[in-house]
Each structure stands twice: as structure tokens, then as C-alpha cells.
Amino acid sequence: MANHPWKHHDARLSGGASPISITVRPLTLQQDNAYFQISNPLLGTAMWIAVHNATVENGTLHLIPDAFSTLLEHSRDPDSDHHIRCYPDEAQAIPIELPAGGVVFFAYGTPHCTRGNHSHSDRAGAAFHFVHASCFAEDPALRANVRPDYYPILTGPEATGGEKEYGANIADTWPQEIEKALGARP
Secondary structure (H helix, E strand, O other), X not given: OOOOOEEEEEEXXXXXXXXXXXXXXXXXXXXXXXXXXXXXXXXXXXEEEEOOOEOOOOOOEEEOOOOOOOOOOEEEOOOOOOOEEEOOOHHXXXXXXXXXXXXXXXXXXXXXXXXXXOOOOOOOEEEEXXXXXXXXXXXXXXXXXXXXXXXXXXXXXXXXXOHHHHOOOOOOOHHHHHHXXXXXXX
């Protein structure tokens, strides 16, 4: 992997009621590659981390296994000002229950969503997207939109632990960042 570093693409929190959350409602099925449009969806990886215990009752992540190779038609989600959705057979979606801190990885082509929270407990998830650096080299449109400080290199000889991108080494700071995020809740 040293010759082919992975770059962090974006991050967001979703599903809870805290002021740092972006999404507090269920999300419709979608494929990340409908946004990123890389030529091989296996070169993009999504990581979803359960901030709280994620259960069927509180709307955990659902995904359709083995459905990553074909980009499905997407349209604007009518209940959102920025999400898109696809329309595969929703009965194929399986829930991924995770304890707080649990992680699931899936390819950009995997249809996925979160469901509504029908419990009395918070359920937040942190979503991170990674793309193989070769995608930037082969895709002029993706490369044209790259800000070097926004896409830190995570592995390989060019990785700096954030020093180059942020001016400080942020390696091993994830637990403190989660504590800060959870401490910001009302």
C-alpha cells in the first residue's frame, strides 16, 4: 500500500440530536459512488462508526450486500436539500447492529441508508470516506476539485500524520475528538 496511498475524502456525523449532527432523520438508500463517480467503486471505501449503540430500533445503518458493482440510477431525495437516492429492492437491505465504537467498512458502490430512530436513545454515526490516490491521477474532474489540505494522505511515504495538511500531527487524536464532539451536546 505504500506505493498507492489512500486519501481521506470527507467526514460527517449523522443520526443524533446534538448540534454537531447533520442528519437527524432517516436517510434513503444511496450509493456513495453516485457522488464521487470514480471508475472503480472498489477503490473508494466508506467507514461508518457507531458513536452510540446502533440497533434496528434506533435506526442503525442498513446496506445491501454484494450490490456494489453497478451504479444505480439516482435522483434528488425530495425530503432533502442535498441528498440523492436510488431505488433498489429495499427488502434486500440488512441492518448492521454495532456497539458504540463499532465500525463497518463498505465499497462506494454499496447501497446503504440509516433508518428512523424509534427508541428513546441517541444514535449517532460518524461517516468517513476514503479514496485510493490513483483515482485522483486518472480522473481530471476529481483532481480539479482537490484541495491538498482537504485530502490528507493517510498511508505511504507522503503521509505526515496531518503535519503538512493541518500544521500539527493529529495521529492518535481520535478518542479526544470524539470526547469533544460528545461534550458539545446540549
